[in-house]
Amino acid sequence: MKRLITRERLPILATSIVCLGLYLLSGFNFEGFFSLRVAFNFLTDNAFLGIIAVGLTFVILTGGIDLSVGAMVGLSGILVAFLVDSKHWNPIAAMAIALGCGAVLGLMHGYLIAKFELAPFLVTLAGLFLCRGLALWISKASIQIKDPLMTDMASFHVGLPGGASLSLSSILFIAVLLIAIYASRQTTFGRAVFAIGGGKQSAVLMGLRVPQTLILVYMLSGVCSALGGIVFAIYTSSGNAIGGTGMELDAIAAVVVGGTLLSGGYGSILGTFLGVLILAIIQTAITFQGTLSSWWTKIAIGTLLLIFMLMQRGIVKATERTTA
Amino acid sequence: MAIPLIVLAAILLFDLFFTPGFFSLEIRDGRLYGSLIDVVNRAAPVMLLSVGMTLVIATGGVDLSVGAVMAIVGATSACLIAKPSGSILSGIPVGTSIPAIIAVSLGVALICGLFNGVLVSFFSFQPIVATLLLMVAGRGLAQLLTDGQIIIFTNPGFASMGSGAWFGIPIPIWLAVGMFGLMGLLSRRTNLGLFVEAVGSNPVASQLSGINARTIKLAVYAICGICAGIAGLIGTADIKAADANNAGLYLELDAILAVAIGGTSMAGGRFTLAGSLIGALLMQTLATTIFARGITPEATLVLKALIVVGVCLFQSPRFQARFQHRQAGAQG
Amino acid sequence: MxxxxxxxxxxxxxxxxxxxxxxxxxxxxxxxxxxxxxxxxxxxxxxxxxxxxxxxxxxxxxxxxxxxxxxxxxxxxxxxxxxxxxxxxxxxxxxxxxxxxxxxxxxxxxxxxxxxxxxxxxxxxxxxxxxxxxxxxxxxxxxxxxxxxxxxxxxxxxxxxxxxxxxxxxxxxxxxxxxxxxxxxxxxxxxxxxxxxxxxxxxxxxxxxxxTRTDLVKHMIGREMSSDEAHPKAPESSALQSPPLLTAQSLNRKGAITNLDVSIGAGEVLGLAGLLGSGRSESVRLFFGCDRLDSGKLEVDGKGVHGWSSSDAIRAGFGYCPEDRKTSGIVPELSVRENIVLVLQSRRGWLRSIPRKRQADLAQRMVAQLNIATTDIEKPVQFLSGGNQQKALLARWLLTEPRLLLLDEPTRGIDVGAKQEIMNLVEDLRGKGMSFVFVSSELAEVVRTCRKVAVLRDRRMVETLTGSEITEERIMATIAEVSH
CATH class of the missing domain: 3.40.50.300 (P-loop containing nucleotide triphosphate hydrolases)
Known part of the structure; x- marks a missing residue:
């Protein structure tokens, strides 16, 4: 007889309850909140954050962290805008270059972390500097994107019944989400990520290819944040070197609220999706409310983060007690 | 400490030959002016942050929230001075007394530091995680205090903390050097330094020697909060405004970098406050030099990134092992 | 090696x-x-x-x-x-x-x-x-x-x-x-x-x-070479009549030790003998308040104590040199001087620092007294040899003039000369009224040093030997006995 509520499932259960609770609470308080259009806007307005958070989930599952994701959003956004608008490149080629940048940065992070055992937060902090520096070097001013293909992409959407529509960024987000769920559950790579988070030394002794996996994880995070930057640029129809400032924190918050343990090993992509939804609901609710200011979002996220971290602490302690 | 000092000297030497007027000093209105003074003055906030950060890193931790704490303290002080209508700080009866305003602001900084300290020492959170929390929520709190506005104020007395001078030397420099001196004394004349290093170097042995690691950690995060608070006051007084979004942005990175360059190991243990100070000066000198050469200042960011990776690589046992291995191979 | x-x-x-x-x-x-x-x-x-x-x-x-x-x-x-x-x-x-x-x-x-x-x-x-x-x-x-x-x-x-x-x-x-x-x-x-x-x-x-079991135990811990030099038996101590400094009554901790009953008087050396994993180190850790008791009673100076912690133990005048010198003994990056004065400083609290000059004098005195081989008291202790690290650790506690010193494998992994010195030191201090708990895998050392030996087997105390009962043969036989 399988139990539905196990200790491993507790965090994601809590996340689901919080998500549903917030949604219902907002829905009963604000008129029109329950509409399909609002629900699909959760996706469109947070696609970039979601894509970044998915990549970051893998990193955090290994017990690491990537602080460079927000800066990468700025870099890839300004790079695409610059190449397309100032250099008149084909947008697809420009995007490929931006994704390549993300991969290379991730490769550097992963190499330093896996081969020299440097602290992930330090290495990726340096990555943050590097990206911001390069982005500002390209252009300090924000660049408007007027390329027809790019504007088409921004306005592209699949109409759905009920006045809702699925934008290109939401489609991308959902695609990334599905691929990530598959990778984390059904591939040796995904399982190795979890095993490393459970204990790096054990993972080595079990014969897993730990350094390769770590490098791949950071590359994945780099590519995801570059893609997030591209989506962000399409969404705002511009590239901005300081775009995505502080987004690393939102992404980390989404991952943790989604039930992924910051010490690694426990968590899920689906949880991160719920975490992004929670952030989106809070944001939308605050907009709907009208009188509350936008900074309440940050405070609410911070408080939620604290509650979840305390809860995780409790779970970890309880686990230690039973195995000791 | 020797290597950053040599690098600093090398940059200064470069400036001596290639940056005209870098070393010229002049006295106007009883205040010293010149690139050198400017470098130290601009480095003052990071110097202050790096003092607290050094102690935190020496215990094996890190404080990512110092930038956000600067913003909170800046917002607090600006609101206390300007008294914008509807501010939740209006209830605090400080009047126009500058010492009272400073005391309340630093009190807020202390609370922030203690919050971090409690999470790290009593709830055993990883330091990155614990301080990340305030890093996320801190700017929100600062905006809550300022109601999302940039609070501009005119108060010559308070503004002098940022732009005033004392015996010809800008006040931020006095404050940074003063804090450095105070912490230097506190860490070497009392047992604080010894305990911090013991806890950072071997927590288990320290525990068995009767050192209360919790109290020590709580204390260093509190000190780090206060340092960030003073830095926040300087920053606010300098621009005579509180900008919750941009005050102290990315300065936590600069502070960590200063500590790393100064020679304090990121893993904890032995620390050197003087080294961190030199690290902070080194970075500002570099930035000023780059700026004076007409190179885009964004290059500094890239350079900082390369430096932090380089320094950490040299500290890494793995890298050292590989390097020595190669040397041995070349010899044998 | x-x-x-x-x-x-x-x-x-x-x-x-x-x-x-x-x-x-x-x-x-x-x-x-x-x-x-x-x-x-x-x-x-x-x-x-x-x-x-x-x-x-x-x-x-x-x-x-x-x-x-x-x-x-x-x-x-x-x-x-x-x-x-x-x-x-x-x-x-x-x-x-x-x-x-x-x-x-x-x-x-x-x-x-x-x-x-x-x-x-x-x-x-x-x-x-x-x-x-x-x-x-x-x-x-x-x-x-x-x-x-x-x-x-x-x-x-x-x-x-x-x-x-x-x-x-x-x-x-x-x-x-x-x-x-x-x-x-x-x-x-x-x-x-x-x-x-x-x-x-x-x-x-x-x-x-x-x-046979006895052969096995002999091979594992018996004397390496059959030397028939008679070890001087510790002289009868007059202090034995005084009330015990530490009494343990049926101490239990899951996975560590069951039913430990011992007492240590002033000027007494209690040996804990047994194979590795028999609960020796775990017992010592309980005495020093490193781990919590599941049940049982600890008495210090005849008074029962509750929630016994390391800082309580230090306050009561206990000292502890742990088995694992590197990970829980020395503070590797700190200097010999700082390692030696560490406990003295921590007992004084963080405000009252010992002046640097006095620290140096104290450290120098201990270095001389224990014959610690170091070029300089400012050298990080991690660069000293194992024996000298052990002596620095002893110095750390001796400086606080402890009443009871818990020594867990103080002679492991150090050279013969240093071993001898540490044994002599224990003998010397015992004569001055200091008490010890002595754990060693070298039975010869236990026999030579202790007047009372608690023999442990499989995390259980099986027998207490005193006086003339303490011989290597007897201890080995006790360890090897079939347990039921």
Whole structure:
């Protein structure tokens, strides 16, 4: 007889309850909140954050962290805008270059972390500097994107019944989400990520290819944040070197609220999706409310983060007690 | 400490030959002016942050929230001075007394530091995680205090903390050097330094020697909060405004970098406050030099990134092992 | 130092081969060489007649040598089934075939007659089950040799029985099993053959039934060379009549020690004798308040204490030199001076610092008194030799003039001269009224130093020997007795 509520499932259960609770609470308080259009806007307005958070989930599952994701959003956004608008490149080629940048940065992070055992937060902090520096070097001013293909992409959407529509960024987000769920559950790579988070030394002794996996994880995070930057640029129809400032924190918050343990090993992509939804609901609710200011979002996220971290602490302690 | 000092000297030497007027000093209105003074003055906030950060890193931790704490303290002080209508700080009866305003602001900084300290020492959170929390929520709190506005104020007395001078030397420099001196004394004349290093170097042995690691950690995060608070006051007084979004942005990175360059190991243990100070000066000198050469200042960011990776690589046992291995191979 | 010197070791198919020895005997080095963690300087490994050269644990696993460690090296966050198949999961068109993973795991566990829900996380099961999962993982790769490194350390009797049944089953299937343990009863219960190591050398080998318990204990901890120099017996101390400094009444802590009853008076040296893992170090840790008691009573100066912590112990005038000098003794980056004054400083609180000059004087005095070989008291203690580190550690406590000093293996891994000096120091201070708890694997040292010896076996106190009862023969016989 399988139990539905196990200790491993507790965090994601809590996340689901919080998500549903917030949604219902907002829905009963604000008129029109329950509409399909609002629900699909959760996706469109947070696609970039979601894509970044998915990549970051893998990193955090290994017990690491990537602080460079927000800066990468700025870099890839300004790079695409610059190449397309100032250099008149084909947008697809420009995007490929931006994704390549993300991969290379991730490769550097992963190499330093896996081969020299440097602290992930330090290495990726340096990555943050590097990206911001390069982005500002390209252009300090924000660049408007007027390329027809790019504007088409921004306005592209699949109409759905009920006045809702699925934008290109939401489609991308959902695609990334599905691929990530598959990778984390059904591939040796995904399982190795979890095993490393459970204990790096054990993972080595079990014969897993730990350094390769770590490098791949950071590359994945780099590519995801570059893609997030591209989506962000399409969404705002511009590239901005300081775009995505502080987004690393939102992404980390989404991952943790989604039930992924910051010490690694426990968590899920689906949880991160719920975490992004929670952030989106809070944001939308605050907009709907009208009188509350936008900074309440940050405070609410911070408080939620604290509650979840305390809860995780409790779970970890309880686990230690039973195995000791 | 020797290597950053040599690098600093090398940059200064470069400036001596290639940056005209870098070393010229002049006295106007009883205040010293010149690139050198400017470098130290601009480095003052990071110097202050790096003092607290050094102690935190020496215990094996890190404080990512110092930038956000600067913003909170800046917002607090600006609101206390300007008294914008509807501010939740209006209830605090400080009047126009500058010492009272400073005391309340630093009190807020202390609370922030203690919050971090409690999470790290009593709830055993990883330091990155614990301080990340305030890093996320801190700017929100600062905006809550300022109601999302940039609070501009005119108060010559308070503004002098940022732009005033004392015996010809800008006040931020006095404050940074003063804090450095105070912490230097506190860490070497009392047992604080010894305990911090013991806890950072071997927590288990320290525990068995009767050192209360919790109290020590709580204390260093509190000190780090206060340092960030003073830095926040300087920053606010300098621009005579509180900008919750941009005050102290990315300065936590600069502070960590200063500590790393100064020679304090990121893993904890032995620390050197003087080294961190030199690290902070080194970075500002570099930035000023780059700026004076007409190179885009964004290059500094890239350079900082390369430096932090380089320094950490040299500290890494793995890298050292590989390097020595190669040397041995070349010899044998 | 040579960790392992010309040791031949052979495991037959269908044999359980016990590898015995105290700490530093070379057991773990031998295992690590066999499983590819360390390369051997000289010699070779042959598996089923073929010479092999494993370069890493995973390489050894591939070749057919699997190891299960005491601290289970699996991922506690993943399911049992996944742990068994991790890295070699059966795959189909849609990736990992979880149903097959479960089936394979169930099969592997069935060979060990374990039936559990393999879908649950490994960490939610007891250590015993986790160990079974580790063995099952080894079976899943068709291991020819299975190395079990202290697998029973954290198991209770029923769990040990279950493990033994599994071992017997594998033995019947023709697998060669290397079994490392500290528990004598278990060795005789399960092994067919044994090899005894000491100081990196093989001291004995033979069929288990031919080696008596007493011989085994002798080989492991008996005197290395038969020297008949008579050790001066500690003179009768007059202080024995005074009320005991520390009394322990039926102390219990799960997985550490059961029913410990001892008392230590002023000027008395209490020895704790037993094999590694018998609960010696654990007892000392309880005395110093490092771990919480499950039950029992501790009395200091005749008064019962509750919630006894390390800082309470320090306040009561206790000192503690832990077994693991490097990880819990010295503060490696700090100087000799700072290491020596550390406890004195911590007792004074953080505000009242001892002036630098006085610190240097105190450190210098201890360096001279204990003959610590260092060029400079400002040298980081990590650069000193083991013996000198140990002396610096002793100096740290002696400076606080403790009433009771707990010494856990103070002479391990240090040179003969330093050993002698430390022994003499203990003798000297005892004469001045200081009390000691003395733990050592070298029985000769225990016999020479202690007037009262508590003998521990399998985490249980079995006997207290006093006065003339304290001889190596007697202690060894007590350790070797069959327990019921």
């Amino acid at each position: 040579v960790a392992l010197d010309q040791v031949d070791f052979t495991v037959q198919p269908g044999e359980v081969h016990a590898l015995m020895g105290e700490n530093g005997a070379g057991k773990s080095t031998l295992i690590k060489v066999m499983t590819g963690v360390y390369p051997a300087d000289k010699g070779s490994i042959r598996l089923a007649g073929q010479e092999i050269c494993p370069t890493s644990p995973s390489d050894a696993t591939r070749l057919g040598i699997s190891t299960v460690y005491q601290e289970v090296n699996l991922a506690p966050n993943l399911s049992v089934a996944e742990n068994i198949c991790l890295g070699r999961e059966p795959k189909g068109w849609s990736g990992i075939r979880w149903r097959e993973v479960r089936k394979r795991a169930d099969q592997a566990l069935a060979r060990l007659s374990v039936s559990i829900d393999t879908g649950r996380a490994l960490g939610s099961y007891s250590v015993a089950i986790q160990q079974m999962a580790a063995i099952a993982r080894a079976l899943d790769v068709q291991a020819k040799v299975l190395v079990l490194d202290e697998p029973t350390s954290s198991l209770d009797a029923a769990e040990v029985q279950q493990l033994f049944e599994a071992i017997n089953r594998l033995k019947a299937e023709g697998m060669g099993i290397v079994f490392v343990t500290h528990f004598l009863d278990q060795v005789y219960a399960i092994s067919d053959w044994m090899t005894i190591l000491r100081n990196g050398r093989k001291v004995a080998e033979g069929a288990t039934k031919d080696i």
